[in-house]
Every structure is written in structure tokens, then in C-alpha cells.
Amino acid sequence: MNSKMTFYILKRIFLAIFTVWVVITVTFFVMHAVPGGPFVGEKATTPAVQAAMEAKYGLDKPVMEQYFTYLKDIVTKFDFGPSLKQRGRMVIDIIFDGMKTSMVLGLIAAGISALFGILLGAVAALRRNKLIDRIIMVITTAFVSMPSFIMGSLLLALFAIELQILPANGSTPAGLILPIVTLALYPMAYITRLTRSSMLDVLGQDYIRTAKAKGVSGRDIIFGHALKNSLIPVITYLGPMLAYIVTGSLVVEQIFAVPGIGRAFVSSITNRDYPMIMGTTIILAALIVIMNLVTDILYKLVDPRITLE
């Protein structure tokens, strides 16, 4: 069993590396195939300046050669190179700066959404069709169907303009409250609904009825059997959600001026900042692959019946 698990994990790690390599390769060649370059601006530089810049960053070499140099630097030195747009800064530093903020934002938002989502979902399931269930369902339906840019704008209008109790830019810790809430509301609502339906499903199972018949207390049934088993679908959702939320939501970062990785990613593409595009893509891809892997392993821990292939 244990060796099977180890083998499985090793296999998945190998697959993860393979996936990231595919992402690197595809991105690299697509990126170079897109028209426009990093040194093309509204005001044209002379061909001599253009040539000098390309030579400086090795962009004058054949694309294949650039590709292999890039792979070599990544693998041997973990070197993502310098940014072509933000002169003098290294890609890894820019990504690190952005990730710090996005991580904090994402992890807190994910934590809040998981905690309250599961809690509210469980309450709704246990009080099925009662008033509190109805209220929870109405509210979560609203949150699930509201895109983050509307939610963000509403929160801004209320807290930053009308009440003026929270700042509208994410450059201070207090400024992170609104983006965190905006980020958390959708997954929280989603998890609530997921937990509720899954819990209802579990509560109808034979083993719960058996436990009740045996005289197990309500609390033990809920916490010992029902809740744990109803979390499987939630975990499936949690992994990718964490990856998504931690890698930065462009929309939320834009609305609240949060210095996160999402903004850096999008602007790197507009700027044709090749090393930045590669760096952010690789890091984001790696994160998502890792999160998926962790989810699959968690599955197994929660429900031993699941076999890992």
C-alpha cells in the first residue's frame, strides 16, 4: 500500500515536470510567433538601437538557440533572466514581489472561504428547508452568480466611497481587506452549496441511519461521520481553487490596485516582455500542477476507498 502510494506520487511528479516542460515549450514558441517585439513602441527607435538592444538580450540569435539557452538556464541555475521592460530588474524578483502579495491575499481568502463555506453548508444541510437554510441559500446564490468585478465595485462604492472606512488601494495592509473579501465570497458561496448538497447526500446514507439506530449522539454523527465524508467534493474543488486564487486574480488586483502577480502577468504579455511571460507562466503552471497533485493525495487520505491509479 505504502510503496504503491510512493510509486504513484513519483509518477505524478514526473508527469508534473513533463507538463511544465510542455507549457514552457508551447509558450516559448507561441510567444515568439506573435507579432510585435519587446522593443517596439509608439515612438520608434532607430534600427541601430533596436539591433543593439536585441544583441544585449540575445534576441538576435535563432529562436531554437534561444530556447535551449533558456531551458539550460532554468534547469541548471533556476535563472529566469532579466526583465526586458523594467530595466535592471530580474524576472524572479518581480515574480517574488508579486507572489508575496498574491499569496497572502489568496491564502487568507481561501482560508476564509473554506472555513465559512463548510460551516454554512453544514448548517444549511442540518437545518434543511428551515428559515436559516433559506437565508443561506439566497445569499450564496447571489454571491455565486455575481462576477468579481461587480462584487468588487459594489464593495468599493460602499466601504471606500460612501462609508469611507476602508482604503481603495491595496498598497497598505488595510487595503487588502476589500480584495480578500471580494476574492473569498464566490468560493465561499460555492463551497457552502457544495457542502450542503454533499452533506444531505451523506445524511441519507445507510450508515448514518445505522449510527442513529445504535444511539450515537447527534454531534458524533455529524462530526465523526457525516462532515468528513461530505468533504470529498469540497476537496476536489479546493485544490484548483487555491491555485487559482493564490496565483492572483487579475480582475480583483486591477480593481483594488493590488501589486500582485496577476497584473504583472497580463502586462508582461502586452509588453512582449519575453522573460517575464515565460517566468510567470512557468510559476503559475507549476503551482496549478502541484495543487492538483496535493488534491489527489488528500482525496486518498480522506477516503481510503478511493484507489489511486
Add this chain to the structure above:
Amino acid sequence: MKMKKVIALMLAAVFVFSLAACNGGGGGESSQSQSSEPTEINVCIASEPDTIDPALNSAVDGATLLAHLFSGLAKWEQDENGKLQIVADAAKELVEGVPNQDGTITYTYTLRDGLKWSDGKDVTAKDYEFSWKRAASTALAADYGYMFEVVDGYDKIWETNDKEEYVNPDAELNVKAVDDKTLEVTLANSVAYWNELLAFPAYFPVREDVVSNEAWATDPSTYVCNGPYKLASWEHNSLITLEKNADYPDADSIKMDKINFYLSDDANNMLTNFKNGTWALIDDVPTNEIANLKKDYPDEFFDVGQIGTYYVCWNINEKILPEDSKLEGAEAETAKAEIRNAVALLLDRNYIVDQIAQGGEIPASSFVAMGLTDADGSEFYKNTGVSKDFDGYFNTSADALDANFASAVETLKKYYNYDESTKKFTNFPSMTYLYNTNENHKAIGEYIQSALANVGITLNLENQEWATFLNTRKQGDYSIARNGWLADYNDPISFLDMWTTASGNNDVQFGKGDNANVAIYNLDLTDLGFETKVENGTWAETYDVLISTIKSCTDNDKRYKLMHKAEDMLMGTGCICPIYFYTDTYMLSKNVKGFFSNPLGYKYFMYCTVEG
């Protein structure tokens, strides 16, 4: 029952906690500076600057930061009457140049006493010499290296052979530190805007040992400057803080102690932060809010002139004559120019400005923008000499709309079939209008589309993402495209030299492709005392010659007359269809006094005070 209580309690606790958190967060932000305490201002002009190395910067937001951080030989200032002027900064005075026998002009500047770098070392003339040579060097290959084009020696440095190799690797800019205090620079010829260049960031000094670290300009710990402010902190993508530099010789006149530049480029976010009082100045506003802002914030919404033109450019090689047209060669080319000029008259620029752009822009009928001055200091665009009744090359006023339209239709009737019953042309080839993805550009494109459809001309719209668009337009892979130009200095040449055959900004493709052999252009400079007279020459034989004549002309009056000729030639092709002159829209809190911005869009906060 118990469970319900526990949950209710928990929920209550959560709400109390989150409310407490909200209050805690808000309190710190809203504190206003008192008069006795150091003064501080929060502003937002743009997102993270690409660089704040003065030689490498090519952006307006970077220039604003640099104008606070560095002290060049000259600077922009506002006098008591609010008039902008260029005054001496690190130089004792802005001297007159002394002409040499070979036509070059030498300026000798003396530096003021007590100039210090922010790390305490003395600023010397040698630092200026080093910085200018660095900024103009092929090794640095800076976007704005060409700002040193006027200095003797620049051409030699950048001269290349057929293989794009530099011919004179040892060539240097003709600038020399005679001693620690004296800087001598020789210009290839007289330049009217020389003092303005001295106030331009590319001319700011940096120190050799500082910039030897390539990453020097990315971190406060390595950032050494010599201006009114020091770089106190830089949280990337978030906030740049400048603090007053006590060692700056004019430190007494600097009123603002601390400037926080918040880094964001989202106009909606900027507006939110302005409305709730967090930011005192924002340099962008959402276009769809402008109408409301003008109404709700009449004292705080500003649209000031900026030296730039929004225009539509035609690909000169685009075939626009009817398929069965019998015109060929020179005749066809002349007809095309006439057609393009006629189409320009079909547009209602007042509608575009009032209903679409909404930022106080000025309808334009010339390429050289409003704000650029003529030889006598009057507005260049008012002196085109076409008519005394209006400025520019045609009348943009609302009254002239019908007459313009009628004359355009008359012209077009000469070349196309006109259906009198529908009042539409029936055989104008359909064209495509290319613009970069943006709501405003799209709206203007749609307006042009409908204006042309009105007379039976089909215009399809195509949008491309920014970098792709730039590439397509440069390659000449379009028929008509949206375009815009903001000048770097107050001299019409900055609008005119971009249209020479070899220029990288020659989006129209003058003198390229089929147009290379089109010989219909005339140039007669004999009235100004030159020998040049070309009839039916190519673009290279006429316009290119004219531009190089302007660049080597030392007589200011003649030089400006030559520039008018150049614009006449340019507008005669009809390839440039001006739409409006740009304005710079921003919002400034009415509590802020002493603020000014220059025509290049740089914003100055050093003399600001905040009331209330």
C-alpha cells in the same frame, strides 16, 4: 438546539471581528497632515515606471519622478503669474552660445556652488560630461539617445555602414568638463529649444560609479540623485516615496516634504481613491465619467493642453481609385492625394471631441499640434497661412461643416460615380480602419465608419492588441489606421522629421514600396535664399532634403518658414487626417495649491501646499 446557538454565536463573533477590522483599517488612512507637521501629498500618475534611470526613461510618468529627483542644468518653473518658463537649476545661468567659425556653437556653463549628490559627494562638471556621453552612447542604446542629436559628434557616433556596423567606434559627444565647475558643450548648429533640452530628463546627471551597477535605479539603497528629492522607498508595483533632500541648494523653496506616488494605472481605481480623499491628484479618469466629473467637480477636474495630435493615417500605397479608373502614374497619385484630403472634410471633429473623447480636446486641422510655438512665439498651427478665417489647413468649426461636406462631395464626384437619388458614391473601394483595442478608439472608428457610410463609402473596422497593432502599422500592412503623436520638446521639427523615408515612425510609408518611385513632389526653397529647387521629385528627393535643410539651418526665422513648408507638403498628400489636439486630463484636490504641469505632461509637486 445547542448546535444552533453555537453557530449563531460564532457568526456573531465573526461579524463583530470583521467590523472591528474594518474600523482599524480605516483609521490609519484618513489622518490628514497638520500644518506644523511635515507636509505630505499622495498622488497617482501611473503604474510602476519602466525605469527611473534618467538616460533610459522614455515615459511621461518616469519623467515626472525624475524631475523631482534630479537637477539638470535647467528646470521648468512657474512664475508669479502662473507662466511657465525654463530657468537655470544646477547651472549658475543659462548662457548664450558662442558661434564658431565652422558654424557650430559652443556653450560654457558654470555650475552653482554646493551641489551635492544624495550620498554627500560633490556634483562636478565631469558628472555631466559622463552622463551625456553615456546617454548618447551606442552601448546604452537608450530610446531617447537621439535627444542628443543636436550636439556635435552625435552623428559620427551613430554612423553605420551597409552592414549596420558603427563606422566610428571612438567618436564622442563634443562635451567637456573644463574643470570641476565648468562644462563646455558644442552644438552642431543653433537650436531654438536647447534650454528646454537641458531640462529634459535625458540631460540629467548620473555618477559613473553609481550607474556601473546595472540595477542601481531599481532600489532606494543604490539610488543616488542630486535633485530636490531623494528616493526614500520603493515598494514595487505599489508605492514610491520621495522625501525632501536637505542638501539641494534651493531646498528652502521646496514646500512639500514628502510625496507618495501610488502606482496604479486603473482609472476607476484612481477615481475611487480621489473621491474618498486618499489621493490628491490622479492623472487619469475613466472617459465615461468625464461628463459627470465636469459637473460634480468643476474646481477639481482639469483638461490642459498637451503638445500632441490624434490623427488618422492613410497608407500612401493603398489603392483607393475605382477599379475601372483610367488614371495612372503621377496623375493617379495626385488624384489620390486630392481624394484623401476630401475624405478628411467629411468628418465632424466637434462631434468626436464633444461626444466621444469628452476631455476638452481641440478639433484639429493641422498635424503640428496646438502649443508648439512659431519663430515669433505665436502658435505655429495658427500661422499655416491657408486662410485668415480659420487656423490650420481647413475650417473645423461647426458652421463650416456643411460647406466642407459639399466641397468634399464635389471633389469625390470627379473620380467616383455618384447616385444623385441616394446621394451616395457607388464605386468607392471598401477599406479597413485599423485601431488598437480600446473603447475610445473604437468609438471614434465607429463614428468615422458611419460618416463615410453616409456618402456610400464602406469602411470595415479591425482592432488589434497594442504591440501587434504597432507592428502592423509600422510594416504598412493596413489601409487606414488610428494614430497619435505626442512631442518630446516644443519644436515643430518633432512632428515633421518622423515622416522622412527612413524614419522608424513613417507609418504612412512615404517614399517606400510603390511610393518610392512616385515623382510628383515639388520643393522650391529659392524664395528663402537656398538653391534647392526640385520639380516632380520623389519623396526622398524633396521631403527628406527639406528636413535635412531644416536641421542644418541656423537662421531661426528661415528655419520656421521651412518647417511650414514641410507641413504644407505633408498635409498636401492627404495621408495625415488630423482629428484633435490632445489634452491632459487629471483631477486635483482643491486643497492643493502651487501645483503645475508642463506642456510635456510632467507634473510638479515640489511647490505644493495642502490646505485644510
